[in-house]
Structures are given as C-alpha cells and as structure tokens.
Amino acid sequence: MxxxxxxxxxxxxxxxxxxxxxxxxxxxxxxxxxxxxxxxxxxxxxxxxxxxxxxxxxxxxxxxxxxxxxxxxxxxxxxxxxxxxxxxxxxxxxxxxxxxxxxxxxxxxxxxxxxxxxxxxxxxxxxxxxxxxxxxxxxxxxxxxxxxxxxxxxxxxxxxxxxxxxxxxxxxxxxxxxxxxxxxxxxxxxxxxxxxxxxxxxxxxxxxxxxxxxxxxxxxxxxxxxxxxxxxxxxxxxxxxxxxxxxxxxxDLWLQLANHANQMAQDVYLQLQNTHEFIYPVQANEVFLRLRGDEIEQLQKQGFEFHVWPGSTDIIRLVFSHATKQTDVTKLIAALKI
Ligand SMILES: Cc1ncc(COP(=O)(O)O)c(C=O)c1O
Known part of the structure; x- marks a missing residue:
C-alpha cells in the first residue's frame, strides 16, 4: 500500500x-x-x-x-x-x-x-x-x-x-x-x-x-x-x-484525477483530525502526521509505505495519487485509529 x-x-x-x-x-x-x-x-x-x-x-x-x-x-x-x-x-x-x-x-x-x-x-x-x-x-x-x-x-x-x-x-x-x-x-x-x-x-x-x-x-x-x-x-x-x-x-481528466487524490487526503484528515496531530493544513494530496516511533514501525510492518520526513523521527508524509485505492485508505485510517 x-x-x-x-x-x-x-x-x-x-x-x-x-x-x-x-x-x-x-x-x-x-x-x-x-x-x-x-x-x-x-x-x-x-x-x-x-x-x-x-x-x-x-x-x-x-x-x-x-x-x-x-x-x-x-x-x-x-x-x-x-x-x-x-x-x-x-x-x-x-x-x-x-x-x-x-x-x-x-x-x-x-x-x-x-x-x-x-x-x-x-x-x-x-x-x-x-x-x-x-x-x-x-x-x-x-x-x-x-x-x-x-x-x-x-x-x-x-x-x-x-x-x-x-x-x-x-x-x-x-x-x-x-x-x-x-x-x-x-x-x-x-x-x-x-x-x-x-x-x-x-x-x-x-x-x-x-x-x-x-x-x-x-x-x-x-x-x-x-x-x-x-x-x-x-x-x-x-x-x-x-x-x-x-x-x-x-x-478535464487532469481535474478528475486530482480531485480523487485530494479526496483521499481529505478522508484521512476528516477521520483523524480529532485524534492526531497534522503538521500542515491538508489542502491538496499530501498529509504530514506526527506519530510515535512504535506507531510508525507498526504501520510499516503492516505494509504501509511512506516517507519518515528527513530530519525528523516522528513525522511521516503520506501522498495520495490519482490511483490511490479507497480500500487502502480505509485500511490506513483503521490502522492509524488503533
Ligand atoms: C514541487 C516540485 N517541483 C518540481 C519537482 C521536479 O520534478 P522532476 O522530478 O520531474 O524533475 C518535484 C518533484 O518531486 C516537486 O515535488
């Protein structure tokens, strides 16, 4: 994922x-x-x-x-x-x-x-x-x-x-x-x-x-x-x-594809806004989240691929694309909610 x-x-x-x-x-x-x-x-x-x-x-x-x-x-x-x-x-x-x-x-x-x-x-x-x-x-x-x-x-x-x-x-x-x-x-x-x-x-x-x-x-x-x-x-x-x-x-394929990517990012934000720290406002297709080291490790073990932001150990960047699957986002949200 x-x-x-x-x-x-x-x-x-x-x-x-x-x-x-x-x-x-x-x-x-x-x-x-x-x-x-x-x-x-x-x-x-x-x-x-x-x-x-x-x-x-x-x-x-x-x-x-x-x-x-x-x-x-x-x-x-x-x-x-x-x-x-x-x-x-x-x-x-x-x-x-x-x-x-x-x-x-x-x-x-x-x-x-x-x-x-x-x-x-x-x-x-x-x-x-x-x-x-x-x-x-x-x-x-x-x-x-x-x-x-x-x-x-x-x-x-x-x-x-x-x-x-x-x-x-x-x-x-x-x-x-x-x-x-x-x-x-x-x-x-x-x-x-x-x-x-x-x-x-x-x-x-x-x-x-x-x-x-x-x-x-x-x-x-x-x-x-x-x-x-x-x-x-x-x-x-x-x-x-x-x-x-x-x-x-x-x-307007370009807008349809971008809309999908942005929507995926918004889903994550809307589901986790009250429980997680978002480093920046979520306005496009990228999400920066603060997590503990053990939470990051757990996500990686479950097969989620993302960057731990260079220069930090507790900020991850999640990028959503035109091809991101809703099912993967649902799994990600569930994994982050635990
Ligand atoms: C904001 C921004 N500008 C420019 C580029 C450069 O694109 P390319 O890797 O095709 O040279 C990137 C690539 O990640 C980018 O994120």
Whole structure:
C-alpha cells in the first residue's frame, strides 16, 4: 500500500492509450508534429489567453528553464526555503541560468512569508554591484507541504513583484491538485494573478513523462527554443509527450484525477483530525502526521509505505495519487485509529 509518492503511481490508462494511438506512422520531429501544434491551441483555450507551451519531460527542466529565462547570470530568485528548486534539483536552476542565485525565504506551512519577502527585498540594493540583481520570485502551488497560496496571497506577491520590477514563476508540479481544491480557474491562479511563467506538471497526476513550461509573458520567452535545445531538452519525438498532455486535458481528466487524490487526503484528515496531530493544513494530496516511533514501525510492518520526513523521527508524509485505492485508505485510517 503505497503512500510514498505520487511519482510512484502508475500511468492513467487513458494517457497510456493516447501514447499508443500517437504511435501511428511518422510525424514531424522536434515539436512540429500535429500533437504539439494542437497542444498549443488546447492550452491557450484552457488558459483563455495567448501562451507559449514548451513540452518537457521533467519538472526540474521546467523550473530550471524558467529560472534561466527570468534571471541573468548575475541575478537572484526568491523562493521558499523549502522549495523543490532550492533543495531537490541539485543546483540545476543555478546551472541553467549560468550561475544566478536562489535566495530562500522563510515562512509557515511551506510557503513564503509575504512580509519576510518584502523585508528581504527592501534590504537589497545596499551593496550595489557587489550583490546579485533581484530578478524573480518563485512560488509552488500546491506546496511541498501540501498547502496552498490563496488568490489573495498570490496577488500580494504580485504587488511585490511589480514594486521591485521582478518576474513571477509558479512551480505547478501539482497545480492540478491546487485547482481541484480552489474555487477558481487555472487562469485566475496564474496569469490573471501576475504569474509570468508556469511549470505545469502532469507526471505526478497520471501522465507517464509529461510536463510543460507555459510562458504567459512574451517578453521573457523569446529565446526559449534555443535555450531548451542547448539544455538538452528538445525532444525529437515530442508528439509522445504532447499526446499525453492532450489526453490529460481532454474532458478535464487532469481535474478528475486530482480531485480523487485530494479526496483521499481529505478522508484521512476528516477521520483523524480529532485524534492526531497534522503538521500542515491538508489542502491538496499530501498529509504530514506526527506519530510515535512504535506507531510508525507498526504501520510499516503492516505494509504501509511512506516517507519518515528527513530530519525528523516522528513525522511521516503520506501522498495520495490519482490511483490511490479507497480500500487502502480505509485500511490506513483503521490502522492509524488503533
Ligand atoms: C514541487 C516540485 N517541483 C518540481 C519537482 C521536479 O520534478 P522532476 O522530478 O520531474 O524533475 C518535484 C518533484 O518531486 C516537486 O515535488
């Protein structure tokens, strides 16, 4: 019974079928195929605006190319101190941007504290040419803690972005889980709230290998195609990535899958909220629980797989996916109730 990661979940059958269906004869390579061209249209329809869609195979590539677009080599990007870009991408964002600097901003619940962000930015500039040029902010939606920035919080961050002349990136590795919970559209959550670039994730939510960098701001995306090639991410048989994304969008499959994952997390929260300590609000598809060492051992012995959170001995992370079985969740709740 796997609650370790949504990366460990299988591929949704409709997406797998779309790959098989795309395997029909020859198509132009390097993104000039009919699937990738259609994907541009479908994404523009989804977002209700012009956007440039860059299909990719990893979230790290999307985040790193975003950083390279927004930040000169002598620039800096402000993100949560817990951001994936900060701790889990092996320096790829700095590498792709030819040496720009990531600056971690503290905050509760896996988010940037907006006042701390403002104060940090207000303190820049005093060292002149000795310090990196503030260039961008990145927020993750939903966050690594399974929490959400509200629309109002994103708008406040946008105001800071405008005040300091920065760009705003959203790491949407789990954007579907955020949209599924929030009472707004993906457009409201992104470009309408000032997001210039979005790393649009699909792999964690049912695709096999499919992410996309969505560029809303035409000013920063001009050289993306060369940068993608130079970074080794121009996929020759791009149709198979685009076909996954098309199937993911069709009939709102992306939202159906995310709804299921979120519901599983909510079930655990609703059943255990009065008896267990939840480390963060449960707003998407991840649950962080405090348990005793012997409770953790008992769960593991019963075949439940999850991460004991690095740096702690008493916090576990449970991740629910599009494929999590209700029966497994029922068993998990029963085991936790003992
Ligand atoms: C929030 C977030 N962003 C980005 C990524 C990077 O994705 P990938 O492993 O495909 O590079 C992950 C992966 O776990 C993630 O959780």
């Amino acid at each position: 796997n609650f370790r990661s949504d990366n460990e979940a299988p591929v949704n059958p409709k997406i797998l079928q779309a790959i098989v269906d795309a395997n029909n004869g020859c198509e132009e390579s390097y993104g000039y195929d009919s699937y990738t061209l259609k994907l541009q249209e479908q994404m523009q329809q989804l977002f209700g605006c012009w956007c440039d869609v860059i299909p990719l195979t990893t979230g790290t590539a999307a985040n790193s190319l975003a950083m390279a677009l927004m930040t000169p080599p002598y620039g800096s990007l402000f993100c949560s101190e817990n951001a994936h870009m900060m701790s889990d991408e092996c320096g790829a964002p700095e590498f792709f941007s030819a040496g720009a600097k990531l600056i971690g901003v503290s905050g509760e619940n896996g988010k940037i504290d907006i006042e701390v962000l403002e104060k940090t930015l207000a303190g820049t500039g005093v060292h002149g040419e000795h310090e990196c040029l503030p260039s961008a902010i990145s927020i993750t939606q939903s966050t690594e803690a399974g929490t959400l920035y509200s629309l109002d919080e994103i708008k406040q961050i946008d105001e800071i972005k405008q005040k300091y002349g920065l760009y705003l990136h959203m790491d949407g590795s789990r954007i579907a889980n955020a949209v599924a919970t929030m009472d707004c559209s993906i457009a409201d959550l992104t470009w309408k709230s000032g997001v210039d670039l979005l790393s649009f994730g699909a792999t964690k939510n049912g695709a096999m290998i499919a992410e996309a960098l969505i560029i809303f701001n035409p000013k920063i995306g001009k050289e993306i195609k060369r940068m993608r090639k130079r970074a080794g991410h121009l996929i020759s048989k791009m149709r198979f990535v685009s076909a996954q994304l098309l199937a993911y969008l069709e009939d």
